[in-house]
Amino acid sequence: MINTMECAVDAQSLISISLMKIHNSRTQRGGIKLHKNLLVSYVLRNARQVYIKEKYAEIYRMQQYEEVMTVCNEIQELNPLDVEAEDREEEQLERAACCGEAAAIHREDCVKEPEPGFYRSCCMEPAPHYEHFTLTNTNNNNTHCNKTTVLDLDTHVVTTVENGYLHQDCCCDPQTPQRKRKGDFGCGASDPEDVPDFSTARKRARREDCALPSLEYTDTSNISNLISIFGSGFSGLLSRQADLEQICSKPALASLGAWTRAIVAF
């Protein structure tokens, strides 16, 4: 159990600091230092574990809140006076479903993030205490909100939710056994052929390089994905105009390629 009390910096900042270090080590004189990068990857792993735990705790709290709300809503539904309110909610959802920018943020890199999705009930309004930028999977031809990608503007995390419940596959054991250190740079290159798919777990299973079962959280794919995310900058995540081309643009992919080549050569 990692004691985070002593650390003034939160897990999210540690992740970005660590990625910056890995990024900078590429241009350091004398070549990439294996030892230092290995140690940085340990910090990255620890920070992610804490981050995931915190998210789980949050989601659990949300889930409990949602359950209570759902019960309340059901009770209210029985009340004929609230039919109009219900219609309004459905309208809202349809608007969201037709949101054309679904493809924008939706890119395999984000999707590979094995973060558990925020719970979002289809019958519910967004929680007030943080903003959502909600997208749906237009590839899915599904106007119902059963698969949602959510970008949390506070933490810049993109997550997916299916059927409004925490996807089973996303439940990963935080106490994963020690895996690849130094990041799995070998399998870090994003695969443009992969069909965009919101299910992060299935995505993981399809990756040939990752030998672990899909349920098990892989540090390596995630580290490499975070690098590609970081490489395009947080602005890429935030911008509504940011589309697939920008993130998976040639320069971004090229730099990732150079990165993996450098590591493999090393």
Place this chain on the structure above:
Amino acid sequence: MAGPGADMQWCFSQVKGAIDDDVAEADIISTVEFNHTGELLATGDKGGRVVIFQQEIENKNLPQFRSEYNVYSTFQSHEPEFDYLKSLEIEEKINKIRWLPQKNAAQFLLSTNDKTIKLWKISERDKRPEGYNLKEEDGRYKDPNSITALRVPVLIPMDLMVEASPRRVFSNAHTYHINSISVNSDNETYLSADDLRINLWNLEITDRSFNIVDIKPTNMEELTEVITAAEFHPLHCNTLVYSSSKGTIRLCDMRESALCDKHSKLFEEPEDPSNRSFFSEIISSISDVKFSHNGRYMMTRDYLSVKVWDLNMENRPVETYQVHEYLRSKLCSLYENDCIFDKFECCWNGNDSVVMTGSYNNFFRMFERSQRRDVTLEASRENSKPLQVLKPRKVCAGGKRKKDEISVDSLDFNKKILHTAWHPQENIIAVATTNNLYIFQDKVN
């Protein structure tokens, strides 16, 4: 040599290097090593140069000046190189210097950068021949017809000239960065260690080496630890140890098999779960390992502590000394500014009764083993009057700061002492700050 005792006091003796506050990167000292008699003190720097100081013997009659070291030889050991295959620059920084025991009039040392080890011969020339038959004094050939008599050339004294010449170059044996070299007690072989492999060389043979340890996984993605330091046992030529980034030390016996991947002993102390943090793996990584002179113990340095291990006990160290425990709550900032990756070295005194290591703010620490006393001293220009006694320093970890104490927040983390060395026979120490070399000696009453 008498042990330090409770009355031990240290005095400033000398400081070498530029006074300029603006440090040139090439002048950063990267290694310090006394030879086996202590008469010579070698330093290596980031610019690939080696500077050797020699102890003045003439003043040995005057005890207070006995430790005066003056420049003996300076040479460029390594140059920057470029690996065309990987498009990587190879730094010329000298990672380690190790002296060979003296066999004849010349001195030999091994110096290494990230990829190449070189054997240097340092020899003195204080006589020159004079009276050649066929040559003039300036080297021009004489007209043979003008020679009427034969004479035997004689050697006449000249000003001492110290020459350094590379005798062997051991290259192309390491894919990763070399972190250690260690001369075997058999005086014929030595080892070189990089992040994943240890090679055994014969000092005479440069075109081949034997790989004796290889911890590279078949799949690099499964890498969990690297080799951080390695050393031969001072007395048993078949025994070596290597430390890892996971805080373990493995002792290997070369007689057991050609490839020493299987260790004979594994030294590891279980982690205290209450101390677990984001940075647990970093601070448990061992930065240096040194055998005691008598070969019964070994010492390891990790980020916050020094541990002394008995070679007969694998499950925990016999002694643990906290170097700067007050930094434990600052690990986050130290991670951000990269200080947490600093590799501190440690050393034994001649009779293994005291261990020494460096810290920040140009502080260095000595731990007296038997009496469990420790002291913090500072290497600074302010305390550099001749024979000035060093005053013990104290860092205030928290709460009310007493007079003369320094608070943790006012420590200068750019002033770090990573390299220290102790004279093998006398109480003379060499302490390297960023670009200066301080020499201290014990106070002679």
